[in-house]
Amino acid sequence: MDLFWQQLINGLSLGALYALIAVGYTVVYGIVQLINFAHGEIFMTGAFGAFATWVVMGSPSSMSWQVAVFGMLPVMILGGIIVSVTMALLMERLAYRPLRDAPRLAPLISAIGISVFLQEFVRLFFGDIPGMPDSKRAIPFPNIEGISGRSVSFGNVNVQISALFTLGALVVCTAFLWFYVNRTKTGRAMVATSQDPDTARLMGINVDRVIMAAFAVGAALAAIAGVAQGMRVGNIDFRMGFLAGLKAFTAAVLGGIGNINGAVVGGLVLGVVESMATTFIPGQFGSPAWKDVWAFVLLILVLVFRPQGLLGAKVVDRA
């Protein structure tokens, strides 16, 4: 039974990471009906931005956990958000906006192109920035005193502090998003635009601004996820966005793409299914190498039997 609880908490924290990224897919899809396949790379640039911020601060290494958690970490997160949001806005402006009236396939291909571009850009260029380490292989993520490598025990269940951080970040971000979508004029404009962009325009809504806001919100959450990933795994590399992005996309579809609550639920379900599958499926099919297989089997099952996603039918919360 301890194993179950252990895997549940592991799954939930992994799922929280997926959920933070998945929101970016779903918010953008809800408004422009574009699967932004470069979103995984936005998550990656967020992690690199946080790392670069740490280097710019002078690579501080030994400090009390209070300073690390309440001083250094927020600054790193902020730096990561600035980088990822800038990247997302540039991407929207240069790669998607010119194609807004093109056939649906064109921006999708553009997205794949951007994704490859960003990976290669970070791989080849990041190390050339003065002070930054070579980025062709994994870079160790800075040690955040009090979070990295620390855990607490509840009975026999061991919980990483970084896992708690990820879950906490998801809770805070979801609350913030709810407020943003339901209680601000930009949020209302987002919902309106997602339902009928032409009418929204005719009611005086600046649709370009709304689309930029959607990209920015998604990128900010992805950057937070990037920092969380850095602390969980202990290193970052230019490839980290690929599989994470694919999983988060799966989570978004699982929950019903276009639905924010769906992205959160889909992420958590996917994370739990992955971690349970590697524990409770017997034989080699339950080995860790198979966890991606089970994740995508789940996606296929949902697409066949419930294509609108777990919460897809409830379009009321679309945004």
Add this chain to the structure above:
Amino acid sequence: MTAAPAPATDAPVTEDGVLLDARNVTMQFGGLRAVGDVSMQVHAGEIVGLIGPNGAGKTTFFNCLTGLYKPTAGSVTFAGQPLPPRPRKVVYAGMARTFQNIRLFHNMTALENVMVGRYCRTKSNAFDAVFRLPRHRREEREATERSRELLAFVGLENKADTLSRNLPYGDQRRLEIARALATDPKLLLLDEPTAGMNPQETREAEDLIFRIRDLGLAVLVIEHDMRFIFSLCDRVYCLVRGEVLVEGAGDIVQNDPRVIEAYIGAPTVVEEDGNDA
């Protein structure tokens, strides 16, 4: 029903009182000339009707005015300023519209729909909202209050929290008007506001349009219901095959033989040995 929203006071109209001045507006779709050389003036505080048989180009003309289409030729001036063919700019300038086929945000409540209309008249940005600065909170409160007033104005004060897709048809039409009013327009464009309404609802719509005019707004209305249009409008334009056929006071247009011909067909057709075209 009593709470009258603030009238559009600061309407800077040209000296002769012309609010909307469309000159020689033409809209060509390939070989089809949907609107040809239409000129129209609407004065402040006036109710102007736009009639014409199906396919005459009335809605296309509306789309040209509101920036949904970019006219092939011609110019539109609003309150003395040239009007760019961009929907958002048109709304900022003070022109709002409703639609022939209702286009509400179906999964939002009635109140939220109206509040979307307030968007262009509020200034707070994402920064204000994130940090919940006083400006954001004050503007949110004001937008809510104003939207509730407008709901009351069109008689939907008890349905504020109903999803708009669950409202009865007539209420949806009135909600569209409230949403358009929320943008503080000087000129309201109504595209067939009584389509599909029963006589009782039509009378209520008529009453509502009069009350809108009493706020100081000008109204340009497309209609098929002749009784409705002639009892309501100060002036009427009749559009046929994309061109203005007749323009003038309601009763003059109503009795113009060319208008009757356009709607019912020329009496001569019948005499041509039954070979009606």
